[in-house]
Amino acid sequence: xxxxxxxxxxxxxxxxxxxxxxxxxxxxxxxxxxxxxxxxxxxxxxxxxxxxxxxxxxxxxxxxxxxxxxxxxxxxxxxxxxxxxxxxxxxxxxxxxxxxxxxxxxxxxxxxxxxxxxxxxxxxxxxxxxxxxxxxxxxxxxxxxxxxxxxxxxxxxxxxxxxxxxxxxxxxxxxxxxxxxxxxxxxxxxxxxxxxxxxxxxxxxxxxxxxxxxxxxxxxxxxxxxxxxxxxxxxxxxxxxxxxxxxxxxxxxxxxxxxxxxxxxxxxxxxxxxxxxxxxxxxxxxxxxxxxxxxxxxxxxxxxxxxxxxxxxxxxxxxxxxxxxxxxxxxxxxxxxxxxxxx
Amino acid sequence: xxxxxxxxxxxxxxxxxxxxxxxxxxxxxxxxxxxxxxxxxxxxxxxxxxxxxxxxxxxxxxxxxxxxxxxxxxxxxxxxxxxxxxxxxxxxxxxxxxxxxxxxxxxxxxxxxxxxxxxxxxxxxxxxxxxxxxxxxxxxxxxxxxxxxxxxxxxxxxxxxxxxxxxxxxxxxxxxxxxxxxxxxxxxxxxxxxxxxxxxxxxxxxxxxxxxxxxxxxxxxxxxxxxxxxxxxxxxxxxxxxxxxxxxxxxxxxxxxxxxxxxxxxxxxxxxxxxxxxxxxxxxxxxxxxxxxxxxxxxxxxxxxxxxxxxxxxxxxxxxxxxxxxxxxxxxxxxxxxxxxxx
Numbered sequence: 001x002x003x004x005x006x007x008x009x010x011x012x013x014x015x016x017x018x019x020x021x022x023x024x025x026x027x028x029x030x031x032x033x034x035x036x037x038x039x040x041x042x043x044x045x046x047x048x049x050x051x052x053x054x055x056x057x058x059x060x061x062x063x064x065x066x067x068x069x070x071x072x073x074x075x076x077x078x079x080x081x082x083x084x085x086x087x088x089x090x091x092x093x094x095x096x097x098x099x100x101x102x103x104x105x106x107x108x109x110x111x112x113x114x115x116x117x118x119x120x121x122x123x124x125x126x127x128x129x130x131x132x133x134x135x136x137x138x139x140x141x142x143x144x145x146x147x148x149x150x151x152x153x154x155x156x157x158x159x160x161x162x163x164x165x166x167x168x169x170x171x172x173x174x175x176x177x178x179x180x181x182x183x184x185x186x187x188x189x190x191x192x193x194x195x196x197x198x199x200x201x202x203x204x205x206x207x208x209x210x211x212x213x214x215x216x217x218x219x220x221x222x223x224x225x226x227x228x229x230x231x232x233x234x235x236x237x238x239x240x241x242x243x244x245x246x247x248x249x250x251x252x253x254x255x256x257x258x259x260x261x262x263x264x265x266x267x268x269x270x271x272x273x274x275x276x277x278x279x280x281x282x283x284x285x286x287x288x289x290x291x292x293x294x295x296x297x298x299x300x301x302x303x304x305x306x307x308x309x310x311x312x313x314x315x316x317x318x319x320x321x322x323x324x325x326x327x328x329x330x331x332x333x334x335x336x337x338x339x340x341x342x343x
Numbered sequence: 344x345x346x347x348x349x350x351x352x353x354x355x356x357x358x359x360x361x362x363x364x365x366x367x368x369x370x371x372x373x374x375x376x377x378x379x380x381x382x383x384x385x386x387x388x389x390x391x392x393x394x395x396x397x398x399x400x401x402x403x404x405x406x407x408x409x410x411x412x413x414x415x416x417x418x419x420x421x422x423x424x425x426x427x428x429x430x431x432x433x434x435x436x437x438x439x440x441x442x443x444x445x446x447x448x449x450x451x452x453x454x455x456x457x458x459x460x461x462x463x464x465x466x467x468x469x470x471x472x473x474x475x476x477x478x479x480x481x482x483x484x485x486x487x488x489x490x491x492x493x494x495x496x497x498x499x500x501x502x503x504x505x506x507x508x509x510x511x512x513x514x515x516x517x518x519x520x521x522x523x524x525x526x527x528x529x530x531x532x533x534x535x536x537x538x539x540x541x542x543x544x545x546x547x548x549x550x551x552x553x554x555x556x557x558x559x560x561x562x563x564x565x566x567x568x569x570x571x572x573x574x575x576x577x578x579x580x581x582x583x584x585x586x587x588x589x590x591x592x593x594x595x596x597x598x599x600x601x602x603x604x605x606x607x608x609x610x611x612x613x614x615x616x617x618x619x620x621x622x623x624x625x626x627x628x629x630x631x632x633x634x635x636x637x638x639x640x641x642x643x644x645x646x647x648x649x650x651x652x653x654x655x656x657x658x659x660x661x662x663x664x665x666x667x668x669x670x671x672x673x674x675x676x677x678x679x680x681x682x683x684x685x686x
Contacts, residue, residue, distance in 0.1 A: 024366070068637050092355075335358075
């Protein structure tokens with residue numbers, strides 16, 4: 001090897017930069033596949049490219065590249081010359097299954113992908129870049145439009161499913177008898193927790209317009225006898241009481257003052273010995289590992305006037321300030337952790 | 344463990360789907376960092392968040408999340424409370440270094456990110472989604488505007504650097520005396536090959552408007568005495584002759600008929616024993632592994648009326664049809680491979 005070659009061996013490879021800078025190709029390919037219903041169509045059984053393309057109204061030019069890219073990305077598999085869902089995509093991306101989590105991707109495809117195109121402006125102005133760029137409040141806009149509300153609630157189910165399953169498994173539920181999920185959306189967490197722990201009675205607290213979506217989802221999960229809806233607005237109302245109160249992907253939407261106000265309301269609503277469970281894509285203490293949590297915080301910049309994500313220590317200090325005595329952080333799944341505070 | 348838990352252990356995790364579907368967050372974060380000049384500013388030395396944010400005109404709200412996300416994505420590192428480039432980002436993303444490859448990301452940020460937002464429409468119509476959606480030709484548009492031309496040529500250098508370094512190393516250059524890169528842009532490949540092999544004389548063939556950019560880049564790389572520019576249009580002109588003719592990220596821009604025409608012109612221009620080297624993000628034979636190659640083919644859908652990427656076997660069969668006798672495929676780096684045909 002020449003001297004030049006030896007130098008080059010020590011030089012870093014540009015490929016990781018290239019992969020990351022163009023990763024939006026892979027991401028948008030999955031989003032379009034969900035939009036087109038690829039996984040819903042294949043849930044009935046494997047199909048050849050010639051059979052599948054017309055069902056999605058695809059032009060023949062690039063249908064095969066599209067399907068093969070989904071294979072290379074691990075989202076489809078091949079059976080001979082037919083395309084098939086993986087176990088994961090069949091479970092989570094078939095619109096006809098109750099385990100569907102595609103709502104978050106429908107929202108990402110229809111809204112966030114475009115809004116993130118203005119990330120630079122967001123970083124330079126500190127202002128949201130979504131529909132409310134011209135004033136107003138994201139949640140007011142969503143909650144006043146039934147179509148957008150349903151999409152948003154389903155999106156929240158999508159982004160919460162993994163954490164819901166992990167909370168059902170990892171929290172010491174045997175020590176408690178009741179729980180209420182604050183800002184419950186469709187009720188993904190109450191459904192998963194109640195299904196796995198028949199001794200618990202539970203509930204979900206959210207704005208009154210959410211009630212029919214919650215009750216439908218809870219009934220589909222077979223736990224309507226033990227899981228009830230509590231209508232309310234956590235800015236104006238006290239929180240309902242239960243042994244455990246859960247805030248899932250809620251605190252990161254709000255400013256520091258609003259976060260502390262919500263924890264103080266939870267403290268007041270809990271019995272002695274009760275617990276608050278806060279989960280989000282909790283940022284690691286060094287703020288150097290949980291890329292998803294840090295990017296979620298940038299998503300709060302895109303979506304809200306003052307929301308941000310935070311570390312476990314941040315959250316535990318707010319809990320102590322609210323009066324909670326014992327606090328701890330426990331990892332759930334992927335980027336999500338829960339912070340537990342005991343009154 | 345309960346029966347429910349055992350069932351869940353067998354179920355796939357939704358997290359990989361969530362990561363991929365929202366991967367555009369990470370990608371756009373890097374693109375904005377390059378747009379803002381993060382890596383160029385840090386090339387002078389590490390800076391604290393308070394020092395760096397005003398240089399980029401960042402609002403204080405999310406500057407730290409932005410920098411920490413770049414750390415978690417492996418694009419920055421921390422020295423105490425100061426942010427610093429990695430060896431890779433310092434080498435490839437500092438605008439003031441000749442090794443800068445950020446042109447591809449400037450183009451992705453300003454053009455492709457938005458155009459890919461219309462991927463679903465592209466898949467259903469088979470039509471490009473870029474500036475020429477209303478008619479015209481991508482390359483005509485780029486080559487007639489000096490600012491866009493410079494950006495495009497730099498982008499091509501960015502996307503070619505890894506492959507150029509690998510071709511300089513892996514092709515048996517000692518058996519040949521001369522080479523010309525067809526569709527050379529700034530001349531990344533000629534520069535890397537000539538720098539490493541002093542016995543070679545080389546050149547680049549591209550439209551006449553490219554000449555000043557090529558000559559500037561080649562001079563900056565110190566090989567202007569051995570590397571010359573050959574102006575021409577490969578649709579209307581014969582190709583210049585040399586022992587080795589290279590097509591780098593060229594064939595995928597064009598239709599099957601145009602690809603075959605270019606290989607036939609190369610065959611005519613080569614001496615007996617000469618070689619054609621075609622490199623692209625060559626798709627693996629099973630079309631199930633090289634996601635980047637398959638996505639690049641979808642990028643050709645977004646950008647061109649009839650371009651597409653292809654497997655090594657596809658390319659070797661076109662070479663045989665053009666008259667080449669020995670053909671082989673050799674991996675270069677990351678998603679790129681070269682297909683070699685000997686006359």
